[in-house]
Amino acid sequence: MKNVTDSFISLDYWPSAGSFGFNTDILATNPINLSVVLGGLIFFGKGVLNDLLDNRKQRILNTIRNSEELRGGVIEELEKARTRLRKVEMEADQYRVNGYSEIEQKILSLRTSASTTLEQLENNKNETIHFEQQRAINQIRQRVFQQALQGALETLNSCLNTELHxxxxxxxIGMFGAMKEITD
Structure with a gap:
C-alpha cells in the first residue's frame, strides 16, 4: 500500500503529469473499480433516486389534485356568482318594469286628474257665465220694470183727475172688502 500512496505522491510515476489527455491503457484506468463503483451507485442510488422521484411525483400529483380541487371550488363559486348575477339582473329588470309601469300609472293618473280638473273648471266657468247672465237679465228687468212703472205713474198722474181717482x-176698497169676506 505504501507503493500506491507513493505513486500518487510521486510525479515520476505519471510521465504526463501536469498535462491533460486520454489514457488509452485499459489496465491503467482500472475498469473493474469503475464498474464496481458504478454498479454500487446504480444499485444503492436506484432506491434513493426512486424515492426522490416518487416523492417528487407525489408532490406533483398532490399539487395537481389541490389545483383540481381549487379549480372545482372556483368553478362552483363562479356558477354561484353567475346565478346571483342572473338573479340580480332579473330583479333589476323587474324594478325597471315596475318603475316604468308606476311611471305610466302616474302619468295616467295625472292625465285623469288634469282632465277632471279641466271639466270642473269648464263647469264652473259655464255656471259663472250663466249666473252672470241671469244677474244681468234680472238687472235689466228691474230697470225696465222701474222705467215702465215710472212711465205708467207719470201717465196715470197726467191722465188722472180727481173724479177718476x-x-x-x-x-x-170694494175689492178688499170682498176679499175679506171670502177669507172670513
Missing part, C-alpha cells in the same frame, strides 16, 4: 179708490 176717487172711483179707483172706491173700487179697490
Amino acid at each position: 176717487l172711483r179707483i179708490i172706491s173700487a179697490n
Whole structure:
C-alpha cells in the first residue's frame, strides 16, 4: 500500500503529469473499480433516486389534485356568482318594469286628474257665465220694470183727475172688502 500512496505522491510515476489527455491503457484506468463503483451507485442510488422521484411525483400529483380541487371550488363559486348575477339582473329588470309601469300609472293618473280638473273648471266657468247672465237679465228687468212703472205713474198722474181717482179708490176698497169676506 505504501507503493500506491507513493505513486500518487510521486510525479515520476505519471510521465504526463501536469498535462491533460486520454489514457488509452485499459489496465491503467482500472475498469473493474469503475464498474464496481458504478454498479454500487446504480444499485444503492436506484432506491434513493426512486424515492426522490416518487416523492417528487407525489408532490406533483398532490399539487395537481389541490389545483383540481381549487379549480372545482372556483368553478362552483363562479356558477354561484353567475346565478346571483342572473338573479340580480332579473330583479333589476323587474324594478325597471315596475318603475316604468308606476311611471305610466302616474302619468295616467295625472292625465285623469288634469282632465277632471279641466271639466270642473269648464263647469264652473259655464255656471259663472250663466249666473252672470241671469244677474244681468234680472238687472235689466228691474230697470225696465222701474222705467215702465215710472212711465205708467207719470201717465196715470197726467191722465188722472180727481173724479177718476176717487172711483179707483172706491173700487179697490170694494175689492178688499170682498176679499175679506171670502177669507172670513
